[in-house]
Amino acid sequence: MTHLSRRRLVAIGPALAVALALAAHAVLFSGVFIPFWMIDLAVYRGAGQAVLDGQRLYETGFHNGMLFTYPPFAAVVAVPVALLPVVAAQFTWTAVGYLALSASVWMVLRLTGTTTARRNTALLVAACTAGASLLAPVQLNVLLGQVNLLLMALILLDFLPALPERYRGIATGIAAGIKLTPLFFVAYLFFTGRRRAACQALAAFAATVLVGSALLLADSRAYWLQGVFFDTTRISPNNLVVNYSLAGFFARLSAQGTAPAWALAVSAVVAVACLAGAVWAHRRGHDVVGLLVIAFGAQLVSPITWVHHGVWVVPALVWLATATWRRATVLPRVLLVLGFAWYATPLWIIGMRGPSDDLPFSFTPLGNLFVTLTGIVTPAAIVIALLPVWLPRLRPARIGPTEPGSAEPVHVAPADIAPVGVAPVDAVPEQAEPQQARPQATHTS
Secondary structure: OOHHHHHHHHHHHHHHHHHHHHHHHHHHHHHHHOOOOOHHHHHHHHHHHHHHHOOOOOOOEOHHHOEOOOOHHHHHHOHHHHHOOHHHHHHHHHHHHHHHHHHHHHHHHHHOOOOOOHHHHHHHHHHHHHHHOOOHHHHHHHHHOOOHHHHHHHHHHOOOOOOOOOOOOHHHHHHHHHOOOOHHHHHHHHHOOOHHHHHHHHHHHHHHHHHHHHHOHHHHHHHHHOOHHHOHHHOOOOOOOOOOOHHHHHHHHOOOOOOOHHHHHHHHHHHHHHHHHHHHHHHOOOHHHHHHHHHHHHHHHOOOOOHHHHHHHHHHHHHHHHOOEOOOOOHHHHHHHHHHHHHHOOHHHOOOOOOOOOOOHHHOHHHHHHHHHOOOOHHHHHHHHOHHHHHHHEOOOOOOOEOOOOOOEOOOOOOOOOOOOOOOOOOOOHHHOOOOOOOOOOOOO
């Protein structure tokens, strides 16, 4: 083994070992006790098999009659998983999910400027991955065989400082071709001045649509032109208790069980506010904060947001653990512990069963409010609403964007003057203002 190979093994070995061990544990033990084990992966495999057999994607129920709800390109991507035996597919999919989780942790550490020796970084990533596996959004992604961990890693990749500009945005565009939600991040790229990356993301997304249309023309016509992509009832009723989006909140209060028309306007206002907040955070030199605001804002305004969509809590907790503040305070550490405990506790089961079968507690005004307040998006919504209060208290990120033609990141300075009584941090000339470039049948959303 060469010296370089040994160095690479030291760098990735601990994280790889933890990912494979967690995958083996999940496949060998969880499947025995969990009745809904890997049901979403079964739908993905069914869609991939439908591609191979020439069956229609959106007219066929797969596992237990569950419907495929993703774009046609996602079914094409699922073909390799369909070719594997069931247990091999489950193990491979789970391992890929944990590796994507490890990669996401490493990328957030890079984006926050956290640097240690190579061996220590690998051990830190491994420890964070093991800890993140205890969080409910991560656990449900594994138990259901969901795709959100992989999508999160693809999006974060486009925000790494060292990524060449000619590739930036492509991974996000591919992620949007698998699931439409990542398009929110394209808007973030555009409005933070990274228009080339945004255009490349849209081009990559368009390429996925073309690939799906070339291989599955009838299904593409149904999805894009006949409204399948807009029909959220194919996923589940909007008033489902574990739908933590604004639409779910309003739908549970509606006698019809669907969100009223004006709820769309409310969601649009919230989306614009979140985008504005994210752009503001970026301009102050906090691109990771901007990314997180977009991620959780998307969960608020999406038609359906379930627990497994909340995997972005992992980058959020890693960021909180590494963020530096203008004044020393214990509050961020307290919030870190409380945040981990909140997302590690299965609060999503609260209110699913009520005092009677006729009217579940969650469908009463008080119950709806209680369920919503214990949802996965609530802490993020509070944090986003308080953004103007706490963001100015942050010190600027230590690592900034990569300048065109350079592999070295530049340091980022805040857009304003430090508060009175606090020593200003190092700044860069005004002309070097950063243009940071780092940076849904049921259950198949």
